[in-house]
Amino acid sequence: MAELDPATLQALEAAAFRRLRDHLQDRIDVQNIDLMNMAGFCRNCLSRWMFEAAVEQGVALDKDAAKTLVYGMPYEDWKALHQAEASDGQKAAFAESIRAHEGPGAD
Template sequence: MNDLSDEQKRDFEAAAFRRLLEHLRERTDVQNIDLMNLAGFCRNCLSNWYREAAEAKGVPLSKDQSREIVYGMPYAEWQAQHQTEASDAQKAAFATNRPKDH
């Protein structure tokens, strides 16, 4: 795979990221706490990484703006439509498995 140009790598990575966002937008049944417990990151992590990347390039982006990019709608709207209360088991798993930066 060393034959890929930097531009190709960037384009393919961007396409994979867009597909990941599309997948997460379709799978509203998967809660952020499920993602955190399973993979150690969630939609909010993605939005934070997006914002950090923008800011590293001198582009100011608010937390709300980056979350809207990831969720495909304002975060409060997504919460109202799709977020459910975490179960005691989910909360316990999160307390055990939670990454140090959360």
């Protein structure tokens, strides 16, 4: 594999992030709880990571603005349009997923 210069690597990473963001904006049928249960992250995680990156870089971006960038609309609008109530099965899987990520001795 060829060595990538830092600017090229950053551009590729940014393009991959934008593609993931766009994919999640298109896949409104995939609920955040399903993402959390399957992959351990969701749209809210992405928006939090963006907010944290902004803080690290000294960029003025609040949490709501970061969510709007990830969701493609204000979060409250997205929730009203696309978020379904989690089923008992989804909630149970989420609780199990949290326990699995905490690992032994997390108490």
